[in-house]
Amino acid sequence: MQRHLISAADLTRDDAVHILDTAEEMARVADRPIKKLPTLRGRTIVNLFFEDSTRTRISFEAAEKRLSADVINFSAKGSSVSKGESLKDTAQTLEAMGVDAVVIRHGASGAPYRLANSGWIDAAVINAGDGTHQHPTQALLDAFTMRRRLVGRDAGIGQDLSGKRITIVGDVLHSRVARSNVDLLHTLGAEVTLVAPPTLVPVGIETWPCEVSYDLDSTLPKSDAVMMLRVQRERMNAAFFPTEREYSRRYGLDGDRMARMPEHAIVMHPGPMVRGMEITAEVADSDRCTVVEQVANGVSIRMAVLYLLLGGNEPAVRHARPTGTTEEK
Amino acid sequence: MDTQASEARPVLEGPDIARVLTRIAHEIVERAKGADDVVLLGIPTRGVFLGRRLAAKLEQITDRTIPVGSLDITMYRDDLRMHPPRALARTEIPGDGIDGKLVVLVDDVLFSGRTIRAALDALNDIGRPRAVQLAVLVDRGHRELPIRADYVGKNLPTSLRETVKVQLAEEDGRDTVLLGVKQTASGAQH
Amino acid sequence: MSKILIRGAKVLGGEPQDVLIDGEVIEAVGTGLPDDGAEVVEAQGKVLLPGLVDLHTHLREPGREDSETVLTGTRAAASGGYTAVFAMANTFPVADTAGVVEQVYRLGQEHGYCDVQPIGAVTVGLEGRKLAELGAMHESAAGVTVFSDDGKCVDDAVIMRRALEYVKAFGGVVAQHAQEPRLTEGAQMNEGVVSAELGLGGWPAVAEESIIARDVLLAEHVGSRVHICHLSTAGSVEIVRWAKSRGIDVTAEVTPHHLLLTDELVRTYNPVYKVNPPLRTERDVLALREALADGTIDIVATDHAPHPHEDKDCEWAAAAMGMVGLETALSVVQETMVETGLLDWAGVADRMSFTPARIGQAKGHGRPVSAGEPANLTLVDTAYRGSVDPAGFASRSRNTPYEGRELPGRVTHTWLRGKATLVDGKLT
Numbered sequence: 001m002q003r004h005l006i007s008a009a010d011l012t013r014d015d016a017v018h019i020l021d022t023a024e025e026m027a028r029v030a031d032r033p034i035k036k037l038p039t040l041r042g043r044t045i046v047n048l049f050f051e052d053s054t055r056t057r058i059s060f061e062a063a064e065k066r067l068s069a070d071v072i073n074f075s076a077k078g079s080s081v082s083k084g085e086s087l088k089d090t091a092q093t094l095e096a097m098g099v100d101a102v103v104i105r106h107g108a109s110g111a112p113y114r115l116a117n118s119g120w121i122d123a124a125v126i127n128a129g130d131g132t133h134q135h136p137t138q139a140l141l142d143a144f145t146m147r148r149r150l151v152g153r154d155a156g157i158g159q160d161l162s163g164k165r166i167t168i169v170g171d172v173l174h175s176r177v178a179r180s181n182v183d184l185l186h187t188l189g190a191e192v193t194l195v196a197p198p199t200l201v202p203v204g205i206e207t208w209p210c211e212v213s214y215d216l217d218s219t220l221p222k223s224d225a226v227m228m229l230r231v232q233r234e235r236m237n238a239a240f241f242p243t244e245r246e247y248s249r250r251y252g253l254d255g256d257r258m259a260r261m262p263e264h265a266i267v268m269h270p271g272p273m274v275r276g277m278e279i280t281a282e283v284a285d286s287d288r289c290t291v292v293e294q295v296a297n298g299v300s301i302r303m304a305v306l307y308l309l310l311g312g313n314e315p316a317v318r319h320a321r322p323t324g325t326t327e328e329k
Numbered sequence: 330m331d332t333q334a335s336e337a338r339p340v341l342e343g344p345d346i347a348r349v350l351t352r353i354a355h356e357i358v359e360r361a362k363g364a365d366d367v368v369l370l371g372i373p374t375r376g377v378f379l380g381r382r383l384a385a386k387l388e389q390i391t392d393r394t395i396p397v398g399s400l401d402i403t404m405y406r407d408d409l410r411m412h413p414p415r416a417l418a419r420t421e422i423p424g425d426g427i428d429g430k431l432v433v434l435v436d437d438v439l440f441s442g443r444t445i446r447a448a449l450d451a452l453n454d455i456g457r458p459r460a461v462q463l464a465v466l467v468d469r470g471h472r473e474l475p476i477r478a479d480y481v482g483k484n485l486p487t488s489l490r491e492t493v494k495v496q497l498a499e500e501d502g503r504d505t506v507l508l509g510v511k512q513t514a515s516g517a518q519h
Numbered sequence: 520m521s522k523i524l525i526r527g528a529k530v531l532g533g534e535p536q537d538v539l540i541d542g543e544v545i546e547a548v549g550t551g552l553p554d555d556g557a558e559v560v561e562a563q564g565k566v567l568l569p570g571l572v573d574l575h576t577h578l579r580e581p582g583r584e585d586s587e588t589v590l591t592g593t594r595a596a597a598s599g600g601y602t603a604v605f606a607m608a609n610t611f612p613v614a615d616t617a618g619v620v621e622q623v624y625r626l627g628q629e630h631g632y633c634d635v636q637p638i639g640a641v642t643v644g645l646e647g648r649k650l651a652e653l654g655a656m657h658e659s660a661a662g663v664t665v666f667s668d669d670g671k672c673v674d675d676a677v678i679m680r681r682a683l684e685y686v687k688a689f690g691g692v693v694a695q696h697a698q699e700p701r702l703t704e705g706a707q708m709n710e711g712v713v714s715a716e717l718g719l720g721g722w723p724a725v726a727e728e729s730i731i732a733r734d735v736l737l738a739e740h741v742g743s744r745v746h747i748c749h750l751s752t753a754g755s756v757e758i759v760r761w762a763k764s765r766g767i768d769v770t771a772e773v774t775p776h777h778l779l780l781t782d783e784l785v786r787t788y789n790p791v792y793k794v795n796p797p798l799r800t801e802r803d804v805l806a807l808r809e810a811l812a813d814g815t816i817d818i819v820a821t822d823h824a825p826h827p828h829e830d831k832d833c834e835w836a837a838a839a840m841g842m843v844g845l846e847t848a849l850s851v852v853q854e855t856m857v858e859t860g861l862l863d864w865a866g867v868a869d870r871m872s873f874t875p876a877r878i879g880q881a882k883g884h885g886r887p888v889s890a891g892e893p894a895n896l897t898l899v900d901t902a903y904r905g906s907v908d909p910a911g912f913a914s915r916s917r918n919t920p921y922e923g924r925e926l927p928g929r930v931t932h933t934w935l936r937g938k939a940t941l942v943d944g945k946l947t
Contacts, residue, residue, distance in 0.1 A: 018416065025401070025417040034454040039404040087834050108836035109707075109718040110788030117787070118832070131836070133718030176718060203723070204715030307404070311414035 009183040022304035040069035063302035109133035139180035162189035170229030337509030349482035354386035373418030380435040396423030405447035437495040442476035522557035528567035532864025570602025570895030575820035582611025587825035589626035593633040595914035597940035600897035600930035608640040615640035615651035617659035624661035667694035683743035702726035735762035753806035772820035775851035790838030812861040825916030850926035898932035
C-alpha cells in the first residue's frame with residue numbers, strides 16, 4: 001500500500017478533491033486564536049532539504065507545527081552530505097532516530113521515489129520538489145487556489161475544476177511545477193495550455209494531457225487562470241532565448257496583456273517572481289494576482305496532506321497506480 | 330451498520346424526537362435563566378442537525394436569534410491512530426465567538442464520553458466559554474470517562490452488544506432512534 | 520594434454536556431431552567418433568559454438584579493482600562462453616601507452632580463463648586532444664589493433680580524421696563511442712516521452728547519429744575502416760546501412776541490453792537501468808534486432824561495465840552508467856534473436872564469434888569448428904530456462920538489469936585452446 005506522496009500523477013480525482021476539501025477545513029484553523037491541532041502529537045517529521053528552498057521549507061514546517069508534530073530540519077549545506085554522505089546513509093541515519101515521515105527536497109529528479117521505493121527506510125516520503133520532475137504539494141495548492149477563486153470557497157467543496165481553462169507560461173522544460181500542475185489539473189478536469197518558446201518545451205511533450213502553444217496573446221482571452229513560471233536569467237546564456245528583453249516582450253505578462261484576459265481570470269505564480277522578466281510589477285501587485293494567497297494556501301494544503309498520510313494508522317489517500325513496483329527490498 | 334438497522338427496533342419515533350427536543354429547549358431556557366448568552370454547537374454529523382432544531386425551538390420560546398454552529402472533533406480524537414484518517418467535517422463558530430458565553434454542545438448519542446472529551450479539547454483551542462453544557466438525544470450508558478450530560482432526551486439502558494443508531498430527516502430521510510444487535514467484531518456506532 | 524570427446528553436440532545448431540579435441544586443437548569432427556580413452560562430454564541436445572569473442576569489455580584493472588579485475592572479469596567471460604575479450608582503455612591510468620596495455624595483456628595470459636586483447640586509447644588520457652602512441656601500442660607485446668576512447672567520444676573531427684588515417688599504417692581500426700558532447704550535457708536517459716515525464720536530462724538520438732554520419736563520411740574520405748561502438752538508435756541503423764551501401768568500410772556493434780530493454784524501465788528510477796548510450800524506445804529495439812539479423816549491424820558486443828554496489832544504490836543522477844553483461848549476453852541474444860526467428864545458431868556464431876574476431880583481428884579466435892582449428896569452444900544448453908541471479912555471477916559486480924528475469928539458455932562448458940575453463944556451469 002502506498003504511504004507516500006511522490007507525484008501529482010499518482011493522485012486520483014477523488015483523492016485530489018478529498019485533499020482540497022480537507023485543506024479547506026485546515027484553512028479555518030488559521031483564523032482561530034490558537035492555530036494548532038493536536039493531531040500529529042508524537043509523530044516526528046524531518047524536513048530533508050538537499051536544495052535551498054526557504055519558502056517551501058517554512059511552509060511545511062508551519063503545517064507540521066500546526067498539527068503538533070515534532071519537526072527536525074535538516075539542510076544539506078554544512079552537513080555530512082556536503083562531505084559526501086549519500087542520500088541513503090542520510091535517510092537511514094534519520095530513520096534510526098525514529099522519524100515517521102520525510103519531507104524531501106532534492107536536486108535530482110526521482111530522489112524521493114528512490115527514497116520511498118528502495119527499501120532504505122520505512123518512513124512515509126513526501127516530495128517537496130525533485131529536480132525537474134515533480135512538486136505535488138505545489139500543484140495541490142495551486143489547484144486549491146483556483147478552486148477557491150473560480151468555483152468558490154464553500155461552493156467548491158466536493159468539486160473539481162471541470163471545464164476551467166488554465167494557461168501555464170514559461171520555462172516548462174525545467175519546471176517541476178509545470179509537470180505537477182499538468183498532471184493534477186488534468187485529473188481535476190481542467191483544460192491546460194502550456195505556452196513557452198519552443199526551446200523551453202521538452203521533447204516528448206506530445207503525450208502530456210495538455211495543449212502546447214508558442215503564442216501567449218492568442219491564449220489569454222481563453223484563460224480562466226494564467227500561471228507564470230519563473231524564468232531564470234541563466235537560461236539566456238544557454239541560448240534558450242536571445243535576451244531578457246525579447247523574452248519578456250514575447251512571453252512576459254504586463255498590464256496590457258492582463259487586460260486581454262477575461263474579467264474573472266486570475267494571475268498565479270509559484271514564486272519567487274522575477275519582476276520585469278516574466279511578470280511586471282503592475283501585474284504582480286494587482287488584486288488579480290494570487291501569489292500571496294498561494295503562500296497561505298500552501299500551509300493548508302500541506303496540513304491536509306500530512307493529516308491524510310500520517311493522521312491515522314494507514315493513509316487515507318490511495319494512489320491511482322502503485323508507484324512501488326519491482327524494486328529490490 | 331445499515332444492515333443492522335433493518336433488523337433493529339425503533340425506540341424513539343419522529344414525534345417523540347420532536348417532543349424531546351422541545352423539552353430540552355425549555356430546560357435550557359430554565360437553567361440558563363433566559364438563555365441570553367447561549368451558543369449551541371452541534372457535533373457532526375447528526376449533532377449539527379439537532380443543534381439547529383434546538384436553536385429553532387429556543388428562538389420560538391425566547392423570540393431571539395440563538396447563535397448556532399458546529400464543532401468538528403475529528404482532529405482531537407484519541408483513537409486517530411486506530412483507524413485511517415477520517416474525513417473532516419466543518420467547524421463553524423458563530424460570529425460573536427464563544428468567549429464568556431454558555432456553550433451547549435449537542436450530540437445524538439452519549440456513550441463512552443470520548444467524543445465529548447475531544448469536543449472540550451477542541452473548544453479550548455477556540456475560546457473560553459463562561460460554562461459548557463451538554464445536550465444529547467440518547468444516553469446509552471457505558472461511560473469510560475467522568476463525563477455526564479446536562480440535558481438528556483432519553484436514557485436508554487443498553488448492553489455493549491447492542492447498537493444505537495440515530496436517523497434524522499436531514500441526513501437519513503426520516504427521524505428515528507434504532508436499537509439493534511452488533512453483528513460484527515468492529516466497534517459500535519457510539 | 521589428454522583428449523576430450525564432445526559427443527552429439529549440434530555444431531552451430533546443425534545435425535548432432537562428435538568433436539574430438541586433442542591438446543589445444545580440434546582433431547576431428549564427425550559422427551560416431553571412438554572415444555579412444557578421451558574424457559567424454561555428453562552434449563546431446565546442446566549447441567556447440569566457437570568460443571565467443573567480445574569486442575567491448577571493461578575489465579577495470581588497473582585502477583578500479585573494487586568493481587572488476589582482469590581475473591574476475593575473465594572468469595565472468597568464461598562463464599558466459601567467451602574465450603576472448605577486448606578490454607577497453609578507460610582504466611586508471613588510461614591504456615594509452617605500451618606499458619599499460621602490456622600489463623593488461625599479461626594478466627589475461629597469466630590467469631588463463633580467457634584471452635584478453637587490450638584496446639588502446641585513441642588520444643592521450645582519453646582527452647580527445649592529442650593522439651596516443653598508437654604505433655607503440657600496436658608494436659608492444661599486446662599487439663593492439665583496436666583503438667577507442669570509449670566512454671568518451673572522439674568529437675574533434677580533425678583528431679578523428681587523423682586517427683582513422685594513422686592506424687591504416689598497421690591495419691588498425693578506430694572504434695568510436697558516438698556521442699556529440701554538447702548535445703548530451705547533463706544527459707541522464709534517452710530524450711523522449713519518458714524523459715519529458717520524469718524530468719531527467721535527455722540524451723537525444725541525434726547526438727549519436729550525427730557523429731556516426733560524420734565518421735562514416737570521414738572514413739570514406741580518407742579510405743579508412745571505422746567501427747561504431749554500441750549503436751543504439753533506429754536512425755543510426757539507417758546511416759550505417761546507407762554507408763555500407765556506398766561501400767564505406769564501416770562495422771557496427773549492438774549490446775545485448777539495447778536488443779531487449781527500453782527506456783520505459785527508467786520509470787522506476789532504478790539506476791541499474793542507467794547506461795550509456797541510454798536505453799531507447801521499442802521502435803529502436805526492433806530496428807536494432809532487424810539490423811543485426813540482416814548484417815547491417817555486424818556483431819553483438821557486451822559493453823560489460825561493472826560498477827560497485829554503492830555506485831548504483833543511490834539516486835539516479837548520482838549513479839554510474841553501465842551494466843555487466845558477459846554472463847547474460849548469450850541468453851539475451853537467444854531470447855531476442857533466436858527465439859524470435861531472426862537468427863539461427865550459425866548466425867549467432869557469426870555475430871558473436873567469427874565477425875568480432877575478424878574485426879579485432881583476434882588470432883586463433885572466431886575460427887570454424889573443424890579439424891585443425893584451435894579448440895576454442897562453447898557448449899550451450901539452449902533448452903534451459905531460469906531466472907537471473909546475480910549472486911551467482913563470477914564478476915565482482917552485480918549491476919545487472921536482468922535480476923529475477925527469466926532468460927533462456929545456459930553455457931555449460933567453455934574450452935580455451937582445449938583447456939576447460941567452465942565445466943557443467945562451474946568455473947575450473
